[in-house]
Amino acid sequence: MSEPYAFEQQVAIAAVRRACTLTTAVFNKLVAGETLVKGDKSPVTVADFAAQAVINTLLGHAFPDDPIVGEEDAADLRTNNTLRTRVVELAGDVLAAPPRAAAGEQAAWGLGTAPGEAALLAALDRGQHGGGRAGRMWTLDPIDGTKGFLRGGQYAVCLALLVDARVQVGVIGCPNLPASAGGTGALFVAVRGHGACELPLEPAGGSAEASVPLRMPRLAITGDLAFLESVEKAHAALDTNARVAARLGVRVPPVRMDSQAKYAALARGDSGGGVYLRLPVGSGYQEKIWDHAPGSLLVEEAGGVITDSRGSPLDFGLGRTLGENFGVVAAHKDIHGQVIEAVQAVLAEGEGTQYVLESRTTILCHVTDTLVLHKGDDGVQEKKLHKM
Numbered sequence: 064m065s066e067p068y069a070f071e072q073q074v075a076i077a078a079v080r081r082a083c084t085l086t087t088a089v090f091n092k093l094v095a096g097e098t099l100v101k102g103d104k105s106p107v108t109v110a111d112f113a114a115q116a117v118i119n120t121l122l123g124h125a126f127p128d129d130p131i132v133g134e135e136d137a138a139d140l141r142t143n144n145t146l147r148t149r150v151v152e153l154a155g156d157v158l159a160a161p162p163r164a165a166a167g168e169q170a171a172w173g174l175g176t177a178p179g180e181a182a183l184l185a186a187l188d189r190g191q192h193g194g195g196r197a198g199r200m201w202t203l204d205p206i207d208g209t210k211g212f213l214r215g216g217q218y219a220v221c222l223a224l225l226v227d228a229r230v231q232v233g234v235i236g237c238p239n240l241p242a243s244a245g246g247t248g249a250l251f252v253a254v255r256g257h258g259a260c261e262l263p264l265e266p267a268g269g270s271a272e273a274s275v276p277l278r279m280p281r282l283a284i285t286g287d288l289a290f291l292e293s294v295e296k297a298h299a300a301l302d303t304n305a306r307v308a309a310r311l312g313v314r315v316p317p318v319r320m321d322s323q324a325k326y327a328a329l330a331r332g333d334s335g336g337g338v339y340l341r342l343p344v345g346s347g348y349q350e351k352i353w354d355h356a357p358g359s360l361l362v363e364e365a366g367g368v369i370t371d372s373r374g375s376p377l378d379f380g381l382g383r384t385l386g387e388n389f390g391v392v393a394a395h396k397d398i399h400g401q402v403i404e405a406v407q408a409v410l411a412e413g414e415g416t417q418y419v420l421e422s423r424t425t426i427l428c429h430v431t432d433t434l435v436l437h438k439g440d441d442g443v444q445e446k447k448l449h450k451m
Contacts, residue, residue: 064315072234073253076166076262076372077121077172077174078309079250081174084115084157084182087238089104089106096216107209109149109150110153112135112139112205114206115135116150116151117158118301122201123189129200129201131190132201135140142410147180158173159175159176159177165266190203194381195380197227199225200225202379204220204353206218207220208321211294211321216320217320217322218238218239219324220310221236221322228380230360231360232252232254233356233360234250234251234252235327235361236264239324240324242264248264248265249263251326251361254405258364259365261325262274278365279330279367280335280336280395281399282397284313284398286313287312287314287335288338289333291325291328293341294321294338299342299344300342304342306412307340325358326360332364338392340392340406341390342389346370351383352379352384355377355380359393361391370391371388371390371392372390
């Protein structure tokens, strides 16, 4: 009996790999190779549009009836000639590359020829589906972690298949994450009921790819439990995270990185395993489904549990957002309940309680395997890390 969603998995892997090739080329040419004015986000805009055009093209050829829930459409490109020209050129070059037989790619997916401008704009426009409870649909975030992308840090290309509001396939490409086999760049894949694995970001030349199964290490709540959290304070209530860590007796500094690369690091057990905590900074914020769909399945298939801060399952059937889900908490199934109890206790204490945690420092992951430890007025200390 064939594995369920095997074809969807094959296409999704090819699409994310091609998109990662594009985003890496954009970074090398437009970020590292050109002088940027401070605050200039044009390279990530180019990469965002072009990567989505590539992925939507493959999905459109392989699954023409499947809608896509994504961030972008082609409206801005139609009124900006310079941006449109760059996006069409970059996406066209990546799609024109011949199908790679070793990776199972097929010309029928729109590979091997450069589509015209009209076809690429039409592909982009397919990403505006409203989501919902019934049927098949794909969620796409072509560059999750735009600030990480611009500074050469962590970002991810994220794609998931939902069927009746349940994530069935998840693929996350992390071009700047250290790979288990060495080097930089890894691909993470999960299929519901069939586990999760890590693959090389670039397909190998042989007949079979080296797949590394992912299983989160079994943990107990100890002082050296690693907390994974966002870099940007605007994305998560980092002070509340610190209070949760203090309540659990955690003494080590949190690992901060952008994007769904955090889910990959958690599923792989980087830093010995830990907890991903994302508590919203305001009561009105609603998480987008494309920011969590593939990562949630990766964690579940690696042996973890993911819920909101109340312990409720994430609901991917409410449209383009997670609706009333408040925050995200992911951890190994052995400790998830304890983490939820600590989160709820801290939230019940109210926002007025302040904690000063002088023993906690902040770890910031960059493009290399170097970790930078910021110690307030004490300056900066660097340490080498082979895995996060």
